[in-house]
Amino acid sequence: MYTGKTEQPCCLCDDPDAPVRVDLPPRAIPELKHGDPIAWQDVVGEVSVHFCESDWAVVRDLVLDAGMSPLPRCNAARASFDLREDFEALLDRTRDEPDQSGVESRLMERSERVVAEYGRDSLHSERDLVEAKIVRWVLEADGVAPEGA
Structure with a gap:
């Protein structure tokens, strides 16, 4: 049984080559x-x-130049994520929901570091900056991170 994430096609156009x-x-x-x-x-x-490469150029411009999120156009069916196994019926007990706070705080900390260091640190790419901005927007919209964090 495979339990890891799989490579998915482009979430915008379904191109299988999505680097x-x-x-x-x-x-x-x-x-x-x-x-x-x-x-x-x-x-x-x-x-x-x-x-994919062509959609990445559009996403990059949308995030960095227009300050807009590409997520409403990204198809959730093409996203890669792991769902907790549902053994509640089998084991006759309710399992706790996964605690998202660790993932959220780690992603937020990484995003803050990338935004602060981008341009001064050659280790951060433009892709890292785009990811950081999207992560911050998602967490700020749900009130998990303070505005402008």
């Missing part, structure tokens, strides 16, 4: 196109969306 991956907190799922029925609270770990 750019962006990792997001599970709270991003409701912002994705068709993401409403997915119980993001049951996601274990990060949610990854992938972009």
Whole structure:
């Protein structure tokens, strides 16, 4: 049985060659196109969306130049994430929801570091900056991170 994430096609155009991956907190799922029925609270770990090269150029411009999130256009069916196993019926007991705070705080800390160091640190790429901005928008929108954090 495979329990890890799989490589997915571009979340915008379904191109199977999608070399750019962006990792997001599970709270991003409701912002994705068709993401409403997915119980993001049951996601274990990060949610990854992938972009083909041509769509990545558009996403980069949208985030960095226009200050807009691409998530409403990204299809949730093409995102990669792990759901907790549901053994409640089998074991006749209710399992606790995964605690998202660790994932969220780790992603937020990384995002703050990237935004603060971008341009001064050659280790951070433009992809890192785009990911950082999207992560911050998702967490700020749900009140998890303070505005402008």
